[in-house]
Amino acid sequence: MSLLLYALLILFGGSLGALLLGKSKLASRVGAVAVLLATMLSGYLALQVLLSGQTLTFSTPWAVPGGEFRLLLDPLAAFFILPISILSFFCTLYAGPYLAHGERSRSLAPHWFFYTIMVLAMLLVVTAANSLLFLFAWEIMTLSSFFLVAWDHHLKEVRKAAWLYLLAAHCCMILLLALFVLAGNYSGSLNFSDFGPLAELPLTSGSLLYMLALFGFGVKAGLFPIHIWLPNAHPAAPSHVSALMSGVLIKTGIYGILRILSFLPPAPAWWGWLMALLGAAGALYGISMAAQQRDIKRCLAYSTVENIGIMFLGFGFGLVAAAQGYPTIALFAFAGGMLHLWNHALFKGVMFLGAGVLLQATGTRDMNRMGGLLKQMPVVGILLIGGSLALGALPPLNGLISEWLIYLGLSQAGISLGGFNALVPLLLIGLLGLVGALALLTFSRLIGISLLGEPRDPSIAQHHATAPAMLISMATLLAGCLAIGIYPQGALRLLTPALSSVARLSVGAELESAVAPLGQWALLLLAGLILCAGILTFLLRIGHRAQATTWCCGFRFSTVRMSYTAEGFSELSAAHLMPGIMRPHLQREKVEGIFPAATSLAQTSPDPVLIRILNPLFIAVGDRCQKLRWLQQGQLPIYLLYMFILCILLLAWSVWTGRGG
């Protein structure tokens, strides 16, 4: 346990050091070294806890009423600390050269201060064992990530995105406050260890707590339909921060839900159905929106919504199966959700870091202005292709393993449940298949438009050398994806203690035996791929290649402007598959006359939930609130009168309840 404390202290010291050193280059070094050291310590400790399945605690008094500085490192916490540590480590490695590329005159000290504080807060959130400490760490995590999102605050869209994030995070904070106050009220203490009485709650109060947790933590996790902050905040943040936020920060929301579920009585089936259906809806929605984005990071952000949806589907279905008495199915679903959480941290890290390299090289996030980058930066290109394969759940990478487990759970449910009950899991399989197909479309589009073909925009500066540290961090993350893909048993064995505490079931060998063949096939496939690639290169070496221009539909001179755009690539799915409200907005002028004048066409795809539901809702509420303006007289005595009346009412109320009780 002392290792974790050291890690927290190092992070705290590093943040202060970075802030005090100010503008000098040393600030970045201090911040980076602190995070690297601390995450090594915490990662090692998490690994140890996961391997041994032990539980560590630490507790010291804290001068806050009801609060205690109590930390708990059980397998569930370690399950989250491991990805946090790994991803933070590599993002930090990446951040140094990435930030050095930006404005030279700007001091990086604030960035490193908030960055180290954010890592510290994430570690604290998943280990806190006292409600107040938890909320404290949660709020620090929100605020530090807010400042990191707003790093490029000279841009208006960044300010707007950060503001939306802060707003959403505070709405979630209100729900969480209510949740913990209620839980503390029921159990009589704010320490997690005293939350035992919650397990005997009647169904209504338990459901209330569950709903508060699902939607309170769901805002942070990006649960549909309250994911609205996510597609704006991820593109706005610097790339390594987006990677960290998308990879692990939002997962703390899932941690919160799992932790609260572990206190509540065994979940009735409808809790699980709710979570699973929201998850499935989110997966479908997220990937459909991702397929329409031309901003590469926004596309990845929507894919995060999709993957979070898949995780929620796994967890929710696990709850359903556990409630209906099918422990094996529950284990498959839970294991799929949990493994997907790790996998997503790895491959989304690769993708966001790779998108950062592209952004750095081209100065734009717009796919339509990229193109032909694979030739200029082959290593980054191959890493991005690998990440996309993993995201699209293709073998031999890890995305397949976790989704396979969820598919297995769903199909077994379809077989063993009878009649109408079997219909929903089978439908969910279909939906998940659709999600997978759209994911393939999205990522082949991302790779095809931005990396392949010819350079589209001549104004974009040509190739910059990518710093080795950036490549190493991406490559290591991708190697992690490959390792899980080839040897999934190892990852499953590592998460077994956490899995058995989440599912409240003992884990047998059925999981490992279910995925072991996948790993063997993946190895075979990998060997085959390498062999094929070798033979192809050999053949290309010895044979000679004919070179000619592409056939361009009868036009005489082909230009790069005639190549497919991102919108063109997804036009079929956007125009024929999506429901009307999710289709992109087109702005076009009419083409008239025999010799039409030059015209323009623009396509945007803003978030339908945000612009069609939430924005009108908040505007309507704001308009209603205008009618209360008369309360705001602007005169001090009137305000004092309000306070006076309130005091009197409170006094009367306290006496009233004192009498009644």
Place this chain on the structure above:
Amino acid sequence: MANLLLLLVILLNFYTLGSARLVACIRAVALQGALLALLPLATHGPTGHALLLGAGALLFKGIFIPLLLLRTIREVRIRRDVESFIGFVPTLVLGLLVTAGAFIFSDFLPLAHEHHEGLFVPTALATMFCGFLMLITRRKAITQVLGYLMLENGIFIFAVLLSAAIPLMVEAGILLDLLVGVFVMGIVLNQISREFTSLETERLTALKE
């Protein structure tokens, strides 16, 4: 002894609420502060804690802050009668009503047995309410400062009741707070009168959104 002091405090409340002259108001509040300084001694006997508390209260509430206020009104040259939103007689009647309310209300409070007898709780509540009334009804910023002082006096009476339980640091903190508050008020008042030639809070509405 303590009850006599508390009765005097209540009478001073009424005097301040009903008085039209600023200087008289300040003196009344000063006297109230000085009387309160005796209160810890009268209830707890001459212990070190009580002596320190009394000395602090006398110094700040009885002497320092009133002097500061007198100096301020000399500097901003207002000796005119205080104006209020509602007349003095209605204010006084309201003050009577609140005081009566405080007495009735304190009977309902779930207090410890030994606190039921004395006038402490009703007086504290009545003084706080009267301070609030003063804050609400008066227009001049300076009378509002007096309102705050009265409010704080009410809190002080409560604190004396519990002075065995409340650490000295907390009381010192309250006194310091008050002092700083009055300082700031004095400075702000000077600035306002220099800029706008009026000290009526009614006109300070431009900051409304």
